[in-house]
Amino acid sequence: MNAAVSRRGFFSAFAKTFQKKAVAARPVEPATGVEAGTPRSVIIQGRFCIALTSYCAACVERCPVPGAMSRDRGLPLVNADVCTGCGICHDVCPAPRNAVLMLPRRTPIPPPTA
Numbered sequence: 001m002n003a004a005v006s007r008r009g010f011f012s013a014f015a016k017t018f019q020k021k022a023v024a025a026r027p028v029e030p031a032t033g034v035e036a037g038t039p040r041s042v043i044i045q046g047r048f049c050i051a052l053t054s055y056c057a058a059c060v061e062r063c064p065v066p067g068a069m070s071r072d073r074g075l076p077l078v079n080a081d082v083c084t085g086c087g088i089c090h091d092v093c094p095a096p097r098n099a100v101l102m103l104p105r106r107t108p109i110p111p112p113t114a
Contacts, residue, residue, distance in 0.1 A: 039105040040085030042078045049099040051075050059089035059100060 050056040051074050060076050063069040068083040069076055076089075090100040 040087065040102050041080055041105040042083050042085060042089060043101045043103060044076050044078060045099045045101055046075065048095050048097045049075065050095050056094065058092045058094055062088055062092045064088060 044059070046052055051071075055074065057071060057076070060069045060071050064086065065082060065084050068079055069089065070079065071077065085102065085105060087102060090098060090102050093100045
């Protein structure tokens with residue numbers, strides 16, 4: 001006896017062999033593209049920074065961590081050892097293409113000693 005299989009049924013069964021099972025992933029923050037809860041590091045992309053051609057210090061002025069960001073000849077610099085990766089500088093960057101790049105930190109931040 002020949003079982004009748006529809007075209008849709010055939011391709012559905014065929015596609016199931018190639019589908020990967022859903023893996024529970026941590027949510028990704030849309031603004032930065034880094035998984036939530038992952039320690040982050042900041043890099044200033046000079047080619048997109050407004051401070052390269054005019055005056056801008058939005059990220060340096062609004063950084064909540066003392067010493068994490070400074071200015072050298074008008075350009076913002078990040079001190080990676082002090083930066084906590086909070087992302088405020090990324091949120092306040094006024095450049096048309098955001099100059100602050102958030103990346104996953106390779107080494108975890110040591111806890112502060114009081």
